Amino acid sequence: MAELAAHAHPAGMAHQFEDIEQQRDAGRLGMWIFLATEILFFGGMFTSYTIYRELHLAAFETGSRLLEVQFGATNTAVLICSSLTMALAIRAAQTGRKKGTIIFWLILTMILGATFLGLKFRFEWYHDYVENIVPGLGFKNRAEWGPLAPQVQMFMCFYFFMTGLHALHMVVGIGMLTVLLIMTARNRFSAEYYAPLEISGLYWHFVDIVWIFLFPLLYLIGGRYAMGGH
């Protein structure tokens, strides 16, 4: 025990690291390697989207115009706000602020994340259901689609799988924020040690970036100007 005491590390620092700085770099590197696999995970969907868009451009543009752009734009703004509050939560820890400050920014981030999901599930997807454009749940072909109808339905499948997988990542992110909240309340973080906050922040911002691409691909590039206002 005496030997262990002689090897005392700062709170949160693991034995195998030279110093806390090296531990931070290692943690960040590990998280980015995980995010690299996430980029390829989402990349598979983006690639198949690109290929099918090229094959059925007219149907994909018709499908895109079925979506309500105000939901997509509002949710983009909500996610950007949540990225700011996440960054400020980490900054509060880095600058050694009181745990109340960190908790404030974390809760704000969670509220914004929940707002995103609430808008998506309660309003947007419900709207899609009422409009009968949910594949498998009363999807109705419209006369004006003509022979494009099956491919319009395929676009809606892409839309629900891509936004669904993104929403699943948001749910995981809110779960991570809950854990961070408890850790902060238990005084686990300091200006020296805030790795879980920073690592989870990287994940949160990554999920934000996925949405930054989903928004134009699904909502915006479908010849929306042809609709006349909206």
Add this chain to the structure above:
Amino acid sequence: MSGDSHSEHIVPVGVYVGVFLALMVLTALTTAVAFVDLGPLNTVVALTIAVIKMLLVVLFFMHVRYNKGLTRIVIVAAFFWLGIMMALMLADELTRRWDMYPEPWSTLLPFISKFL
């Protein structure tokens, strides 16, 4: 141990707020442009704005601007792999139907045949 290990770069609040405002303006801009008919440029503009927004988030919110080179190599490698996946799959897909649908690829054939 090291009490001087506070070499971590702390991003000023002003930078975060500036990046946040830029992201909001770009979101409004990309939404507004979607309602203007630019032909094929609509897609180009939308994706260019998305890439700029991604760079802002990655460099400032994700601190990559202040990170070590090793982290950057991983990020560049990730996008390089994504590029391989997209390029090779599209190279297959885009060249499959040359014989079935002569347009618009047939316009390239006289040019390509000069090199064959």
